[in-house]
Amino acid sequence: MTAEKLMRSRYAAFAVGDDAYLLRTWHPATRPDTLELDPTVRWLRLDIERTVRGGMLDDTGLVEFTAFYRHDGVRGSQHEASRFEKVAGSWLYLDAMD
Numbered sequence: 001m002t003a004e005k006l007m008r009s010r011y012a013a014f015a016v017g018d019d020a021y022l023l024r025t026w027h028p029a030t031r032p033d034t035l036e037l038d039p040t041v042r043w044l045r046l047d048i049e050r051t052v053r054g055g056m057l058d059d060t061g062l063v064e065f066t067a068f069y070r071h072d073g074v075r076g077s078q079h080e081a082s083r084f085e086k087v088a089g090s091w092l093y094l095d096a097m098d
Helices: 003-016 019-024
Strands: 041-053 060-071 072-085 090-096
Touching: 003 041, 003 060, 003 072, 003 090, 019 072
Parallel strands: none
Antiparallel strands: 041 060, 060 072, 072 090
């Protein structure tokens, strides 16, 4: 798996409301104790804009993306540059860059 593939799988988890998967794939240094997803948000599309490192031979990676959603009939988007770190051979979401 690569950091980009993990990003795509985490987006899918948001789309189907799989908070357990999101917590499992979150780095322990930054992972919250619990996560409550808003079931009224409908995720529509994920556009990966760039990746930096995050390949099979890397230990860190960055994935910049825009995720599109609808909430209460209003469309919106979330733009983020997410950092990932490989821990014990598995990619984990670390945090979002400012």
